[in-house]
Amino acid sequence: xxxxxxxxxxxxxxxxxxxxxxxxxxxxxxxxxxxxxxxxxxxxxxxxxxxxxxxxxxxxxxxxxxxxxxxxxxxxxxxxxxxxxxxxxxxxxxxxxxxxxxxxxxxxxxxxxxxxxxxxxxxxxxxxxxxxxxxxxxxxxxxxxxxxxxxxxxxxxxxxxxxxxxxxxxxxxxxxxxxxxxxxxxxxxxxxxxxxxxxxxxxxxx
Numbered sequence: 001x002x003x004x005x006x007x008x009x010x011x012x013x014x015x016x017x018x019x020x021x022x023x024x025x026x027x028x029x030x031x032x033x034x035x036x037x038x039x040x041x042x043x044x045x046x047x048x049x050x051x052x053x054x055x056x057x058x059x060x061x062x063x064x065x066x067x068x069x070x071x072x073x074x075x076x077x078x079x080x081x082x083x084x085x086x087x088x089x090x091x092x093x094x095x096x097x098x099x100x101x102x103x104x105x106x107x108x109x110x111x112x113x114x115x116x117x118x119x120x121x122x123x124x125x126x127x128x129x130x131x132x133x134x135x136x137x138x139x140x141x142x143x144x145x146x147x148x149x150x151x152x153x154x155x156x157x158x159x160x161x162x163x164x165x166x167x168x169x170x171x172x173x174x175x176x177x178x179x180x181x182x183x184x185x186x187x188x189x190x191x192x193x194x195x196x197x198x199x200x201x202x203x204x205x206x
Contacts, residue, residue: 003021003024003067004063004067005017006018006020006021007021007061007063007067008063010058011058011059011061011063018055018058021067022051025068025071026047026051028068028072028145029047029050029051029071029072029075030043030044030047031144032072032075032076032079032140032141032144032145033046033047033050033075033079035128035136035140035144036075036076036079036080036082036083036133036136036137036140037079037082037083038129042082046075046078046079046082047075049078050071050074050075050078053074053078054070054071054074057074065154066151066154069147069151069154069155070155072141072145072147072155073154073155073156073157076137076141076155076156077156077157079133079137080133080134080137083133084133127174127177127178128174130173130177131170131173131174134156134158134166135166135167135169135170135173136170137155137156138152138156138163138166138167138170139166139167139170139171141155142167149163149164
């Protein structure tokens, strides 16, 4: 059964078809939620809520719209709302751990690859946690899932120009934070972060 057929059956109330769709998108949705909220248990809750909302809102789904974009839209909006509530409660999301983008990792394993990956992961996760939630959502969709500007705009209820601005601002912010850390730490600056900074600068411009 092709995906579009499953979507149409699920929209008509076929729970088996919806279960198949959940199986297809369970991991991508969980990964998106984890990179947004930064905690495994919370990401599981967010992913579950995403599918519950998708099921309850299926009557409003437009079949001419890509199902993946619609589902990611539900997930990203829920996570953004969750982060907003967290910010109000704790007033700080700097410590949210988020997985580093593959482009920021060592491409060729070497004697120091494990150490470098650990340094980069810890540091980049902290930097990602300092981005505004909507900027983070755009960055994750673009560089983790290769969403087009149009797909990100549709998923976030924004415009293409706004998406490009968010991506540009996110990359500039992360690059600036990395540069500040390098300047402050001088010779003690971790080599892994130096590599991450170079790779960040090399990411395709929005």
